[in-house]
Amino acid sequence: MRLTTKGRYAVTAMLDLSINAKKGPVTLSDISKRQAISLSYLEQLFSKLRKRDLVTSVRGPGGGYMLGRKDSDIDVAEIIDAVSESLDSTQCKGKGDCHGGEICLTHHLWEDLSAQIHKFLSNITLSDLVSKREIEQIARSQQERMKQIKANEAQDQDGIQGTSVNLERIVANSL
Amino acid sequence: MRLTTKGRYAVTAMLDLSINAKKGPVTLSDISKRQAISLSYLEQLFSKLRKRDLVTSVRGPGGGYMLGRKDSDIDVAEIIDAVSESLDSTQCKGKGDCHGGEICLTHHLWEDLSAQIHKFLSNITLSDLVSKREIEQIARSQQERMKQIKANEAQDQDGIQGTSVNLERIVANSL
DNA sequence: ATATACTTGACTAAAATAGTAGGTTTTTGC
DNA sequence: GCAAAAACCTACTATTTTAGTCAAGTATAT
Numbered sequence: 043m044r045l046t047t048k049g050r051y052a053v054t055a056m057l058d059l060s061i062n063a064k065k066g067p068v069t070l071s072d073i074s075k076r077q078a079i080s081l082s083y084l085e086q087l088f089s090k091l092r093k094r095d096l097v098t099s100v101r102g103p104g105g106g107y108m109l110g111r112k113d114s115d116i117d118v119a120e121i122i123d124a125v126s127e128s129l130d131s132t133q134c135k136g137k138g139d140c141h142g143g144e145i146c147l148t149h150h151l152w153e154d155l156s157a158q159i160h161k162f163l164s165n166i167t168l169s170d171l172v173s174k175r176e177i178e179q180i181a182r183s184q185q186e187r188m189k190q191i192k193a194n195e196a197q198d199q200d201g202i203q204g205t206s207v208n209l210e211r212i213v214a215n216s217l
Numbered sequence: 218m219r220l221t222t223k224g225r226y227a228v229t230a231m232l233d234l235s236i237n238a239k240k241g242p243v244t245l246s247d248i249s250k251r252q253a254i255s256l257s258y259l260e261q262l263f264s265k266l267r268k269r270d271l272v273t274s275v276r277g278p279g280g281g282y283m284l285g286r287k288d289s290d291i292d293v294a295e296i297i298d299a300v301s302e303s304l305d306s307t308q309c310k311g312k313g314d315c316h317g318g319e320i321c322l323t324h325h326l327w328e329d330l331s332a333q334i335h336k337f338l339s340n341i342t343l344s345d346l347v348s349k350r351e352i353e354q355i356a357r358s359q360q361e362r363m364k365q366i367k368a369n370e371a372q373d374q375d376g377i378q379g380t381s382v383n384l385e386r387i388v389a390n391s392l
Numbered sequence: 393a394t395a396t397a398c399t400t401g402a403c404t405a406a407a408a409t410a411g412t413a414g415g416t417t418t419t420t421g422c
Numbered sequence: 423g424c425a426a427a428a429a430c431c432t433a434c435t436a437t438t439t440t441a442g443t444c445a446a447g448t449a450t451a452t
Contacts, residue, residue, distance in 0.1 A: 045220040045334075048409065069428065080411050085430075092430095102419025103427040159220075159334060223440065244397070255442050264399075277450035278396040 043160050049122035051079055052087050056121050059097065060113040060168045067099075067106030087125050094124040113172060119163035218335050224297035226254055227262050231296050234272065235288040235343045242274075242281030262300050269299040288347060294338035 055073050062068045062076075070088060074081040088107060091097045095110045109116060230248055237243045237251075245263060249256040263282060266272045270285045284291060 043220065045218065046409080051410090067428095071428085082412065083410055086410090089430075099429060100419090101417080101427090101429045104420065105418085105428050107429085158337060162333060162337065221440080226441090246397085257443060258441055260399075261441090274398060275450090276396085276398050276448085278452070280397055280450080282398090 043119075043122070043163075044126050045122070046126070048087075048125055051083070052091065052121050052125040053118055055079065055084060055087060056091070056096070056109070056116065056168055057171055059107060059109055060116075060172050063106070063108045067104070067108050069106040072106075090125050091121070094120070096121060096124055109168070113168035114170075116168045117164045118166045118168075119160050122163065218294075218297070218338075219301050220297070221301070223262075223300055226258070227266065227296050227300040228293055230254065230259060230262060231266070231271070231284070231291065231343055232346055234282060234284055235291075235347050238281070238283045242279070242283050244281040247281075265300050266296070269295065271296060271299055284343070288343035289345075291343045292339045293341045293343075294335050297338065 054077055058073050058077055059068055062072070070081055070084045073079065074084055088097060088099075092099060092107075092110075096116060097107045098110050099105070099107050229252055233248050233252055234243055237247070245256055245259045248254065249259055263272060263274075267274060267282075267285075271291060272282045273285050274280070274282050
């Protein structure tokens with residue numbers, strides 16, 4: 043288990059989906075604008091999320107991404123695991139031995155620790171997050187702005203980023 | 218709170234101190250050999266640990282580092298905090314507002330999450346870790362080897378690393 | 393005095409993170 | 423059928439963080 047900004051990006055994007063994809067697929071382009079995450083980076087992340095069936099995709103015009111399951115069935119740990127690199131358990135994988143047969147020193151400890159952090163994060167679902175009142179309020183105001191943005195596509199991007207609430211940045215400073 | 222290899226290195230080194238510095242200071246050079254962490258990287262880490270008074274240093278011949286407090290008073294969270302980069306709370310630092318006065322979206326959630334992970338790690342002390350029986354056993358066999366190493370300093374380093382139990386590597390694959 | 397060992401700063405190398413660019417499918421609507 | 427919208431895919435680049443190296447100090451026990 044590794045906690046870095048990558049996982050936060052992923053959780054933020056999934057949160058955005060959870061809020062905005064209730065009535066149909068949402069494009070990465072929209073998420074990119076709302077959360078100020080680069081489109082291609084989102085593509086990379088969603089490729090991994092799709093492989094774990096955390097999201098489903100619809101191709102073609104009007105397409106986009108939706109949650110792969112109910113938001114109450116998707117937990118934070120799953121999302122972070124999906125986008126984080128391989129767990130890199132090069133040695134002593136659960137066998138309790140390593141380094142020439144000697145007992146694995148702090149192995150059990152860190153396994154415990156890791157397991158407990160994982161368990162903690164796996165008890166928090168997307169729906170837990172979304173159900174916070176303030177989140178929905180701000181999400182609504184973002185949807186309002188998206189309409190304006192779409193109505194006036196020619197507008198410069200600085201304006202969009204300057205006024206749009208930035209889920210990612212909010213998330214970034216806490217974990 | 219950020220969980221990366223850096224924090225694991227630091228915790229591993231502190232564990233080594235906790236085990237080996239009971240009767241006097243331990244040099245970074247010894248830790249470097251036992252845990253296969255580069256001396257200079259240890260120097261960087263211990264500089265930060267010293268600033269937080271997690272370790273004390275003794276200069277001159279026979280000097281080295283010791284724990285700054287009882288191992289039962291040093292927790293994992295403190296160690297990770299000490300070596301990890303600034304918490305980077307560029308915005309909405311506890312004020313609950315950001316982005317032009319709008320309510321901070323997922324701020325409270327992640328603050329909670331971070332706080333709970335932190336709390337979890339702060340409940341695990343070095344002495345908790347050291348008290349695991351296997352750890353002490355293997356530590357003793359490491360001390361035996363150190364004697365041999367010191368008795369025959371001219372020996373090549375590959376031999377040392379090849380036979381020495383590598384605390385760091387054991388730790389690395391679990392979190 | 394002098395060897396030991398901490399201390400500091402500047403520098404380099406490798407890895408992970410983040411972003412760019414350019415394409416190819418697939419699907420919809422005209 | 424065709425054009426546009428969107429996912430999908432591959433390769434490349436830039437930035438940041440980690441990790442390690444080097445060299446010149448400073449303090450201190452013997």
